[in-house]
Amino acid sequence: MVMLLGLLFTGTLYAAFAPANAEKGSDNQDEQIAAGRELFLVGCAFCHGQNGEGINSQNGQYGPSLVGVGAAAVDFQVGTGRMPMAQPGQQAATKDNLYSDEEIEQLAAYVASLGPGPSIPTSDEYSLDNLTGEQKSEAIVRGGQLFLANCSACHNFEGSGGAMPWGKKAPSLRETSDKHIYEAMLTGPQQMDVFSNGNIAPEDKAAIIAYLNSIEENPGYGGFSLGGLGPVSEGMFAWIVGIGGLVGFAYWIAAHSARSEKTETGSEETNA
Amino acid sequence: MSSTSNVAGSVASTNGTTASTAKKQGRGAKVVGWADERLGLATAAKKNLRKVFPDHWSFMLGEIALWSFVVLLITGVFLTFWFKPSMAEVQYFGSYSELNGMHMSEAFKSTLDISFDVRGGLMVRQMHHWAAMLFIAAMLVHMARVFLTGAFRKPREINWIIGGVLILLGIVEGFAGYSLPDDLLSGTGLRIADGMVKSTPVVGTYMSFFMFGGEFPGDVIVPRLYMAHILLIPGLILALIAAHMLLLVYHKHTQWPGPGRTEENVVGFPMLPVYMAKAGGFFFIVFGTCALMGGLLTINPVWKYGPYDPSKVTAGSQPDWYMGIAEGMLRIMPPWETHLWGHTLSWNIFVPGEVLPIVLLAMVLAWPFLEAWVTGDKREHHLLQRPRNAPVRTAFLVAMMSLYGLLWAAGGNDVLAVLFHLNLNHITYFMRGAVFIIPVLVFIFTKRWCISLQRHDNEKLLHGYETGIIMRSPEGGYSERHLPISEESAYTLTARDRDEIYVQGSDVDENGVAAPGGKLAGLRAKLSLGMFGDNVQKPTAEELEEGHHHAEEEHALEAGLDHSADGHQFDGRHEVEGEALRGGH
Numbered sequence: 089m090v091m092l093l094g095l096l097f098t099g100t101l102y103a104a105f106a107p108a109n110a111e112k113g114s115d116n117q118d119e120q121i122a123a124g125r126e127l128f129l130v131g132c133a134f135c136h137g138q139n140g141e142g143i144n145s146q147n148g149q150y151g152p153s154l155v156g157v158g159a160a161a162v163d164f165q166v167g168t169g170r171m172p173m174a175q176p177g178q179q180a181a182t183k184d185n186l187y188s189d190e191e192i193e194q195l196a197a198y199v200a201s202l203g204p205g206p207s208i209p210t211s212d213e214y215s216l217d218n219l220t221g222e223q224k225s226e227a228i229v230r231g232g233q234l235f236l237a238n239c240s241a242c243h244n245f246e247g248s249g250g251a252m253p254w255g256k257k258a259p260s261l262r263e264t265s266d267k268h269i270y271e272a273m274l275t276g277p278q279q280m281d282v283f284s285n286g287n288i289a290p291e292d293k294a295a296i297i298a299y300l301n302s303i304e305e306n307p308g309y310g311g312f313s314l315g316g317l318g319p320v321s322e323g324m325f326a327w328i329v330g331i332g333g334l335v336g337f338a339y340w341i342a343a344h345s346a347r348s349e350k351t352e353t354g355s356e357e358t359n360a
Numbered sequence: 361m362s363s364t365s366n367v368a369g370s371v372a373s374t375n376g377t378t379a380s381t382a383k384k385q386g387r388g389a390k391v392v393g394w395a396d397e398r399l400g401l402a403t404a405a406k407k408n409l410r411k412v413f414p415d416h417w418s419f420m421l422g423e424i425a426l427w428s429f430v431v432l433l434i435t436g437v438f439l440t441f442w443f444k445p446s447m448a449e450v451q452y453f454g455s456y457s458e459l460n461g462m463h464m465s466e467a468f469k470s471t472l473d474i475s476f477d478v479r480g481g482l483m484v485r486q487m488h489h490w491a492a493m494l495f496i497a498a499m500l501v502h503m504a505r506v507f508l509t510g511a512f513r514k515p516r517e518i519n520w521i522i523g524g525v526l527i528l529l530g531i532v533e534g535f536a537g538y539s540l541p542d543d544l545l546s547g548t549g550l551r552i553a554d555g556m557v558k559s560t561p562v563v564g565t566y567m568s569f570f571m572f573g574g575e576f577p578g579d580v581i582v583p584r585l586y587m588a589h590i591l592l593i594p595g596l597i598l599a600l601i602a603a604h605m606l607l608l609v610y611h612k613h614t615q616w617p618g619p620g621r622t623e624e625n626v627v628g629f630p631m632l633p634v635y636m637a638k639a640g641g642f643f644f645i646v647f648g649t650c651a652l653m654g655g656l657l658t659i660n661p662v663w664k665y666g667p668y669d670p671s672k673v674t675a676g677s678q679p680d681w682y683m684g685i686a687e688g689m690l691r692i693m694p695p696w697e698t699h700l701w702g703h704t705l706s707w708n709i710f711v712p713g714e715v716l717p718i719v720l721l722a723m724v725l726a727w728p729f730l731e732a733w734v735t736g737d738k739r740e741h742h743l744l745q746r747p748r749n750a751p752v753r754t755a756f757l758v759a760m761m762s763l764y765g766l767l768w769a770a771g772g773n774d775v776l777a778v779l780f781h782l783n784l785n786h787i788t789y790f791m792r793g794a795v796f797i798i799p800v801l802v803f804i805f806t807k808r809w810c811i812s813l814q815r816h817d818n819e820k821l822l823h824g825y826e827t828g829i830i831m832r833s834p835e836g837g838y839s840e841r842h843l844p845i846s847e848e849s850a851y852t853l854t855a856r857d858r859d860e861i862y863v864q865g866s867d868v869d870e871n872g873v874a875a876p877g878g879k880l881a882g883l884r885a886k887l888s889l890g891m892f893g894d895n896v897q898k899p900t901a902e903e904l905e906e907g908h909h910h911a912e913e914e915h916a917l918e919a920g921l922d923h924s925a926d927g928h929q930f931d932g933r934h935e936v937e938g939e940a941l942r943g944g945h
Contacts, residue, residue, distance in 0.1 A: 251675070326490065335417075338421065
């Protein structure tokens with residue numbers, strides 16, 4: 089009882105004299121981690137283990153360990169609806185995100201507490217707003233070169249996405265937010281390589297994102313993009329629209345008799 | 361000659377009783393007369409302007425190819441004004457800011473300039489590309505029509521070969537054009553071509569080095585391809601088109617059989633004014649289609665591909681559709697190689713890249729001669745066959761079309777995998793089997809379909825067409841009433857030859873001695889049985905007579921009644937205006 093009183097007393101004293109900001113911050117973080125753990129136990133622990141340590145099954149990995157993946161990985165996987173995984177498969181598909189932004193932050197805080205890893209990037213990191221106009225256009229050109237060298241082999245020349253072996257795929261980047269593209273490069277989700285900051289510097293990552301936004305904002309110079317898939321869809325349009333239309337016209341022309349009346353009597357040429 | 365030219369100016373002003381006076385020659389007639397006296401065009405034109413062509417929509421498919429080639433020439437000339445066929449390195453400072461300051465070849469830079477800094481350049485570039493896609497597609501559709509109707513038979517075998525060579529040249533021309541802009545896809549395509557050349561046993565590496573002037577990519581391939589693309593191949597195509605069309609005029613156009621149409625005549629409309637208007641109008645339609653597609657549909661957005669760099673590649677790297685079968689064969693080919701004394705023989709590239717395309721083309725070109733040898737038919741044929749009346753030929757083509765489609769799909773396996781959420785490897789494994797199995801199934805299915813259509817024709821000839829009138833007999837049985845088809849339809853349906861199946865040893869020499877025939881005769885007999893053995897032949901005159909007799913008998917029976925049974929007035933042979941069922945029920 090005395091001990092309890094003593095604890096209460098010191099606790100109150102500490103609360104009264106401790107630096108207000110620091111106390112609030114750490115408390116908030118602890119709360120977030122605790123709330124994140126609650127969410128984790130409900131939505132993630134079944135595959136990743138109660139403490140995010142991962143679960144191995146007889147056939148190999150069931151859910152990988154999350155120690156050290158960092159908050160950025162959580163923000164990407166949960167924010168794009170890939171996690172919690174809708175169904176097992178070659179690759180987690182995107183679905184509607186079921187978590188609020190606050191909940192994702194809590195989950196990210198919990199996973200980040202398991203071990204050091206990349207944190208969620210701020211908008212300064214993935215946008216070029218702090219650059220001047222000229223620097224910005226230089227960065228976009230550089231970003232385009234980096235994109236064609238590092239990304240287009242899987243994601244296609246304009247980010248339409250592409251196939252990979254055994255049903256895996258590189259998704260389209262058109263609907264992906266800047267933050268998520270940055271996090272994907274940072275954490276290498278699913279089949280993707282990790283492009284660490286030593287590999288592609290943060291400002292280059294931002295340049296790649298700026299290039300993608302730039303070609304997305306450009307008007308379709310040539311007209312409808314036909315899916316941006318390259319020559320396969322072009323060939324389909326050549327046959328369906330082009331040849332289909334022209335054969336239709338040929339039919340129409342031949343169906344019209346040369347005479348104004350409907351009686352069709354042709355003249356005759358005798359073979360010499 | 362001059363009298364002809366005067367006709368236009370000397371039309372009588374009256375046909376009354378007084379003598380007509382010749383009208384004064386108009387200015388136009390004077391000009392025409394002046395030109396005719398010097399060039400003698402009237403005589404040549406008189407015959408050819410009245411040249412008769414038969415009318416059918418399928419006879420206009422080759423025209424699509426012809427007119428899209430004209431569009432190619434027009435737009436191609438425009439592009440040559442600005443394109444620089446050089447692989448010299450320059451820096452880009454044009455309107456497309458995403459590539460500003462980039463180092464690239466002059467060819468790629470001038471392509472960007474045409475796209476962004478030449479007025480109307482991008483549209484003309486896209487028109488040129490779409491017209492190329494349509495050119496080859498239209499040639500193939502035209503070829504399919506000629507094949508399916510037997511229009512390649514004597515005397516048109518040489519024109520068939522010219523057409524086949526035109527398709528080959530068109531594909532090579534298209535590939536050369538695809539490679540010129542020196543963008544990422546151009547270079548990737550050339551790298552594959554380089555691989556194919558290098559896979560040739562023994563001489564491959566030498567050929568590749570000659571082609572690229574050293575190691576790939578070098579700096580001479582674009583100027584070399586440019587020369588081929590704008591001079592050599594178009595010249596050959598133009599010459600062959602001229603030969604193709606001269607032969608068309610010389611042979612006269614084939615026509616569908618029908619009353620009044622024989623092997624000796626051509627029934628149709630004259631060149632002027634009818635076909636001049638129809639064909640001229642069709643040119644504008646083809647041009648307009650190319651312009652619409654060039655203006656509205658993006659094709660080959662080179663600015664997104666960027667300049668070629670051997671270290672780069674993009675998902676969705678495919679050739680234009682007409683090379684799709686080569687791409688498909690490469691993609692599904694198992695990785696077979698032989699290593700001999702330190703040399704690698706790349707069957708995985710040599711077979712699909714060089715052997716199979718040549719085999720496919722040779723098969724198609726050889727068909728007229730194969731068929732003529734099997735039938736032993738030495739007659740000229742100007743009347744077309746309906747596809748159903750040559751079931752094996754039709755089935756062969758449809759099987760080839762299915763093979764073409766499968767290989768094209770195999771060439772786009774990654775796009776299919778992404779669009780339809782399929783497994784890339786499963787598509788490849790499926791195609792490895794499908795290219796052998798599905799064409800065979802398609803062959804069998806099409807052949808049986810043709811034969812059932814032949815049976816249907818015979819049904820119509822012997823028992824008439826189905827009227828849709830259901831009759832009830834006194835016993836309560838129901839039957840559908842058939843009525844005889846018109847004389848014209850019956851003529852058209854029977855205007856075909858009976859197939860003769862060659863039997864070994866049936867040939868008789870002039871002394872009446874059976875020619876034994878060699879080993880080939882046995883093969884010929886087998887092929888003949890295979891090609892014609894299952895066909896349904898048209899009914900004989902006696903069978904037709906019997907069929908008619910049967911119909912007349914039925915009519916006679918009904919005629920015996922003073923009035924036909926109630927309801928029979930609706931049998932389709934009587935006026936039923938204002939008729940109702942009698943007896944008030």
